[in-house]
Amino acid sequence: MVTHRQLRALVCGSGIIAVVLFPMIGQAAPALRPDMVRSLEAMQQRLSEGDTANVASRSKSAAERLEGGNASDRWARALFLQLAATAEARMGNDAKAADLFATARGIDGVEAAQRLQWLNHEARLRLRAGQSERGSELLDRWLSQAGGQAGAEDYWLMAQSLASQSQWQAAASWVDRARRDDASTTDERLGLAASVYQRAGRNDAAFAILDQLLSGGSNNPDAWRRAAALAQRLGDTGRAAALWDAAWRQGVLATQDDLRQLVKLHMAGGTPARAAEYLEEALKKGELARNEANQRLLAEAWAAAKDRDRALQAWRHLAEQTQAGQDWRRLVELAYGWGYWRAVIDASVKAREAGENSARSWLLEGIAYVELGEREKARQAFMSAQKAGADQAEAWLVTLDSASEGAVPPPTQVDVRSES
Incomplete structure (x- = not known):
């Protein structure tokens, strides 16, 4: 969401209300009385x-006195209101100033050109005051009448004002227009464009802008995070991991949470060894x-990387x-799948000591003893597996009883593949 604070910053940075009365007074029609000109120039x-406070008060009082007068008085009243608005x-x-311009x-x-200028001032002041909906309406009206007076600055402001109201599709259209007219877009505006495009569902466009922003050496952590998140959303988890990795190496992302996310992205992106x-x-x-969560993540990473010794450790x-x-x-x-028979036996014993009397663990322990040629221990393990409910245990016992003292072939049609 684009905040009011961001919107206010954009409005404040656009140089609103650069009021110069002298040319207007000199060119005014109808002509003003000399005393009125002197009063306006003094103000x-x-x-x-x-x-400012004195100007605001005295200009409003002067405007009230001129209400209902002739054409010259009405024109002078409008100029006093402009002075009061500028002071406010x-x-x-900002809200008081906007009301005065209105x-x-x-x-x-009042001539059409002057009305149009004051419409622009009022729109920007209402946006700056947090009156986003009214400000957007007035700015849209001004843009429809301004013709060649409008430019990229105004289009960006319109886009941001609509974004502050979550009108993402409309905001995206104004971003398109602003980018066509803005040859030197700032990082801040690129960030706005990416945010608007993303919220409008134009993820490819958002990612392209973020990629442009990051390639320029951005040190904005949020831009890197958003780019990685978009890459994930677009199904390119490897790209997301690469982006996060680059930000980590540059020191842009540096917290413990950032590191854990980097690890998770590498695991999801097919580079678990790098994660580990x-x-x-x-x-x-x-x-x-070295707590449980981090140790578990390390174990999962080495296992996913199929680094057997490190994973088992x-x-x-x-x-x-x-x-x-x-x-x-x-x-x-894991030990069974990789043929580490002693590790199978040791872990199976530890599991029972921890209260895990698993039929499958007994079965795999028995097979490990068979592989090591320890037939009697294998028999005892298979008997325990049978007692615990392992259907395959009986087939292994029959094989043991019928086999010679040599190698014991596995029983036929028995599946002891890992469940994980």
């Missing part, structure tokens, strides 16, 4: 000297606590830390 001088705006009273442009006899390396380095340096450390039967069982499965 203008006081405003330039910073006497300089004091930060009154001025509603006076009979980052984690292991951070744990060694003490940048991450990490899972053993985790299981020793948690003393959870399910973690020992996971170690049993």
Whole structure:
């Protein structure tokens, strides 16, 4: 969401209400009385000297006295209202200033060009005051009448005002127009464009802009995070991981949460070994606590990378830390799948000590003993597996009983593949 604070910053930076009365007074039609010209010029001088409160009060009083007069009085009244509006705006009273401009442009006899200028001032002041809906309506009206007076600055303001109201599709149209007219778009506006396009569902366009922003060396963490999130949404998790990795290496992203997200992105993006390396380095340096969550993430990363020795070591450390039967069982499965028979047996025993009397763990332990040629221990394990409810255990026992003292072939039609 585009905040009012961001919108106000854009309005304030656009140089609104650069009021110059002298040319208007000199060119005024109908002509003003000499005393009225002197009064307006004196008020203008006081405003330039910073006497804003006095100018606001006296200009409003003068405008009230001139209400209902002839054409010359009406024109002078409009100019006093403009002075009062300018003074109020300089004091930060944007809503009051906008109301004064609205009154001025509603006076009979004011020329169309002057009404249009005051319409622009009022629109921007209402946006600056947080009156987003009314401000957007007035700015849209001004843009429809301004013709060649409007430019990229105005289109960006319109886009941001609509974005502040979550009118994303309309805002995206104005962003398109602003980008066509703006040859030197700032990083701030690129960020606005990316945000608007993303909310409008134009993810490809948003990602292209973010890529442009980041390639220019942006040090805005939110831009990097948004680019990675968009890459994920577009189905390119590898690209998301690469973006996050680049931001991490440049120091743009540097928190513990950023590191954990980097690890998760590498795992999801098909580079789990890189994830594990980052984690292991951070744990060694003490940048991450060696707690259960981080140790589990490390074990999962090494397992996904199929680095057998490191994966088994990490899972053993985790299981020793948690003393959870399910973690020992996971170690049993990994060790069995990779043919680490002693590790299967050891983890199976630890699982039972942790209260996990799994029929499958007994079965895999028995197979490990068979592979190691320890037939009697294998028999005992298969009997325990049978007692715990493993259907395959009986087939293994029959095979053991019928086999010679040599190698024991696995029973036919028995599936003991890992469940994980």
